[in-house]
Amino acid sequence: MYMKKILLLLFSVLLLLSCKDEESKGRIYFAEEEIDLISLSKYQLKVINETPGFETLKYTFKSSDTKIVEVNEDGMITGRAVGTATVTATAEELGLSATCRINVKSYKITLSQETITLKPNETYELSVTISPEPETMPEIKWQTDDKDVAIVDNGKIIAINSGETTITASIIGDSTRCKVIVKHNELTLNLEIPGTLKDYLNQDISKLTITGNINAMDINTMKEATKLINIDMSKAHIISYQDTYDNYIADVLPKNAFNNSQITICKLPTNLKIIDEKAFYQCRKLISITIPETVEKISESAFVSCTSLKSIHLPNSLESIENAAFLLSGIESIVIPPKIKKIPNNSFNGSKLSSITLPENLEYIGILAFASSNIKEITLPSKLDSLGWSCFSACTSLTSIHSLNPNPPSVDKDRETFWNTEFCKLYIPKGSYDKYNTTPGWMEFQNIIEE
Known part of the structure; x- marks a missing residue:
């Protein structure tokens, strides 16, 4: 009996130790x-x-x-x-x-509409259904196939211009689409009496194709038509006009012609000679401009802050570009025509310009002409003999300059002309190293390479 108690006690101790080992584990x-x-x-x-x-x-x-x-x-x-x-x-x-x-x-996403038809500048709010209904709404990503036709912001569609595009709404694991058709209210008109466009152009028209003779009054009528965003004047002719304050010259697009308007597409008259000051000033929605092969002059501030204008074709007839013509514009690439001898002050200052081709006969680049632009590489022609101060200042993307003139073009000795001369490479004609390396404004380059 005593032995049984001893064994029972021993078993209890072992069991307790086992439990403690398990607990300590x-x-x-x-x-x-x-x-x-x-x-x-x-x-x-x-x-x-x-x-x-x-x-x-x-x-x-x-x-x-x-x-x-x-x-x-x-x-x-x-x-x-x-x-x-x-x-x-x-x-x-x-x-x-x-x-x-x-x-x-997996959730399934559906939209309130599969196809919608809008007019330019109209909006439409798409609603979304997600099933099964989530406890927390997942992130919805919106995308448009063609931003020139319509854009989308958190389900709100904004029609831009005629055409078709697809809006896509996506969540993790699923996506759905809505077809968007944008149609203009169009007016095609042969204007028989200049100055009478106001009698035909109502406020619902978004696209105008006009022929015949037009004057400054008609252009002002276009500007004041708030829904008019697409204008084709290619077969029209601007004639002279005089009012109490101004004398408007034939074949000249007047000052402030479309400034601050909602215009997106414009085809100018084929006989046009001059685009006058601030003609498209702050036309932030302008995406396309057709300039005829007769234009000789683009005046001061003509395209300032045209931030949606990514490209522009300048005709070979062009002889003059004035100050700040493309200041703060969205232009990314441009070819300067052969008759241009001067790039004036602030021409592309603050623009999105990343690529430019300069003409062989160019002689001068003005003050701040390309400052704060996105230019990556530029070739300076052999006849270029003068650079205005800060013409390339704050060009942080500029990595190489090819100067074809064996004699360094003159620069302002007291002000900075170039940016990042420590890393930007300067390529020069063979045999001209000593001239560039001893000329203020050029000698600051730490990488001067003859080619």
């Missing part, structure tokens, strides 16, 4: 036992460690079905397909493990 577990995950989305799993004496553990993660859920070495899971899988975290050094059930789901 501790445990690990996931912060969440079950997670709902949207297909193609990611989620960071968190493992809780309750193991005395082992504050930091290294875990190995494994998915029961990698076609449904993938998990990386850090416990980041990615939903790959609809279904359920189990992710296991193992602390191999202690032989501990934990599991988490992952349910991968």
